Amino acid sequence: MSVVREISPNVRNMKPLDYEILARRQNLIEKELRQGVRKPFKEVLDVSMSDLQMSGLKPLSFVRQVLAACLYPELLNSNKLPVDVRQRAQRLLGECAGASVGSYTATKGIPEIVQRISEYITRRDGGVPCSPENIFISSGSQWSLLNILKVLLFESSPKRGILVPVPSHVTTTLSIPSLGGVVIPYYLSEEQGWQLQVEELQRALDSAKAWCKPVTLYIINPGNPPGQIQSRKSMQEVIQFVSEKRLFLLADEVYQNLIYGENSEFVSYKRVLGEMGHPLSDTVELASFHSASKGFTAECGLRGGYVELVNVDPAVMKHIYALFSKDSCGPVLGQMALDLALNPPQPGDPSYPLYHTETEHIRKSLLHNIKRVSEILNSLPGFSCQPVQGGSFAYARLFLPPSAIQKAEELGLKPDTYYCVRLLEEAGVLTLPGSEFGQKEGTHHMRFCITTPQERMEEVLRRITNFHTQFMRNVSETEADRV
Amino acid sequence: MSVVREISPNVRNMKPLDYEILARRQNLIEKELRQGVRKPFKEVLDVSMSDLQMSGLKPLSFVRQVLAACLYPELLNSNKLPVDVRQRAQRLLGECAGASVGSYTATKGIPEIVQRISEYITRRDGGVPCSPENIFISSGSQWSLLNILKVLLFESSPKRGILVPVPSHVTTTLSIPSLGGVVIPYYLSEEQGWQLQVEELQRALDSAKAWCKPVTLYIINPGNPPGQIQSRKSMQEVIQFVSEKRLFLLADEVYQNLIYGENSEFVSYKRVLGEMGHPLSDTVELASFHSASKGFTAECGLRGGYVELVNVDPAVMKHIYALFSKDSCGPVLGQMALDLALNPPQPGDPSYPLYHTETEHIRKSLLHNIKRVSEILNSLPGFSCQPVQGGSFAYARLFLPPSAIQKAEELGLKPDTYYCVRLLEEAGVLTLPGSEFGQKEGTHHMRFCITTPQERMEEVLRRITNFHTQFMRNVSETEADRV
């Protein structure tokens, strides 16, 4: 018997995801393709994640030029790079210890970058003030969120509860039990375009009070998996609600710069809170998260995110500082990517024209994609898809026939996982099932990313259409046979 | 009263470090210098951390060229970069999803890099086999270590104990209580050049059994803060010991490529274990850590490290995988830096001559530094310093006179913190006190990094000498006055 068989129950209780089932099959299929095995497709199209560059969208030249010059300062001597690129790189290098991206930084990040993030926030929020003291940069926003959860959740009796939307981005939910907390699900209303309803928050809270102590509310806006955007009015209601119920508000706002709907506008919780004035604006405790991964910069691989804390007691801030400092610091190039994402070239700068062309190209592709996704999925029997207003994903409802559900059960798979496995194997499209994100009992969904080049989106939709038509036809034949 | 006042006791109990006291004074002094305040020095020399580039050592051109080309692939078209650089970059890009460093990678890291790390380990260990399955890349080795601690330590009764060297690199020790574990200190023998002695491990274990359940032994080799290197014989004894006592062995081997002593050689625990043969080589559970931060590559800011797990039950490996997957992935450029650090250019490669010149320059500087540190510190009354055989630091013993100790107590400071504060304020040298790392009751020490350019080391030693002489003179005058 080995020592580590007796491992932390917190770690032991972490469940593997259905994603793993799909990823394993994907690996197998790709191996077979490399070995020359004939399939109805030449490559797997992976639209399971929000990862613009993996999907084939190009990184922004401005960001890459500045970062390359920071890494290899010889490039500063070449006039191949635009002058504003060289100036930005020079300035960033001057902000690094030893003028090198190879040095550790302060725990909270390079102070000048933190300062510029606070200026971005103030600008974004129409002047609601932001103090750099309240910002922590880390290796991606996921990590910041984990750290804040570590502060709010711990083993206690009754257990501490966190209100989490259903459906919800999965990794967040994963960590909660391992920290000793419990998930209190609240359901987004699919029929109302996945909007959050305060009555539902109230219901979830009431039902939870018997078995846990609710301490915090987690919101994703713009949403993931569904790409809804919350209205200002709804946010005001939520702020009233958390204030009355004394909940800490966690606002995951990483998709704030991916907004598509004509009448949709992103407003941050920080801003709405600030505009609501005293006493709310001085008392409601808020953590807002943002990232270099999500947005047109989309540098997921460089790992840069931040959290801004609002109205948190200074004594607690000290402990949060201590917690972040255990992790040394976020990667310097991720910190810089965040800075460049939030402070892009402005009209008049030498880099602006190219920057503008590149971002407009991405914007147009994404607008095209969500239009096509809506058209096509809503025309297929057995599918329906609420409008995508922001974010990276379409989240479509699947109406699976009883025989497909039965077949899935026979195979020990959840029905939508079964659908996704078959879509992967037969059409070479990797998506994720709704069961991964939570869904209303008896409903089924499929998530796929729409932040991908137009041609790729078209090919994905073509494959889905063909597969789905065939799938439904076979299924109805089976069902007819049975009658 | 706010929700977050009631925060996790694990977070609340984390103690701030004396390092914070010193860092705050450093900031203040640097601000004053910028404002033109006259001081006996023009800049603060920070030798508190192991951060080669912050200290002014240059990054390796090969590494930076490859990474810059990966970030900005336009550079691949320029023949300004050596052909092997371009080949390496092209290959690395081909290993990224979407051929971009901006995509997320697999949880464990880019598979081809993991594969090459396993080949490095096999080569390093004279053929002892290594499976890529057992390797996890993360955002620095510190993070890997934290994850493995999360598996081994948890709230239980009796508490689970970890044997930790005194003195020890501080961040590791910090996390233990917050995970529910307890530190069992074992003392390195300063008189024997800071060697680890198995009798001392036995003593520590025996004394701990009354109040906790020892489950793991943490070793730093080459050491930090003292730069000792463990002998093969001593490692064999340790392996016997952990096998008998059923302890999980954590080998922090991040300084494995910084070796100075003429007769010193680094041997990994993995190798010694492998060479000891059955049954030990199949049963002793080991985690070995390495990093892109420590070594001539020294890319601390890019954040890349790994852990190799040996003899860990496959069922447990699954949980460890789940734990790492919560953190998405390590930064891509940190992963690549790790790859390049472990697989540098070889004789015959176009980049080799420059690579060789640069690394030889660093090597010579460091050899010069440790020679000078030993000469000078051991000639100053009140100082003694064991030979530095490897790693980044000199760890010198300070013999402080009673009046200095009393003065420190009056100020509410630990005696060596007091010394370091005065050294900082009067001579502009930032070092860290032994109290930060743990030390034998009644002894005092000072740690400073020796991985710095020669001229800077000379200036640091000059300042220490002048300050120390003055400090001891004033102190003895005070003491004479009192008589």
Ligand SMILES: Cc1ncc(COP(=O)(O)O)c(C=O)c1O
């Ligand atoms: C809602 C949400 N938050 C956070 C993240 C993680 O982002 P980061 O790369 O900054 O850790 C994601 C990634 O998909 C996300 O969807």
Ligand SMILES: Cc1ncc(COP(=O)(O)O)c(C=O)c1O
């Ligand atoms: C012994 C030891 N382990 C680990 C680390 C952390 O290294 P990394 O940058 O890979 O997290 C350090 C840093 O100083 C160290 O001294």
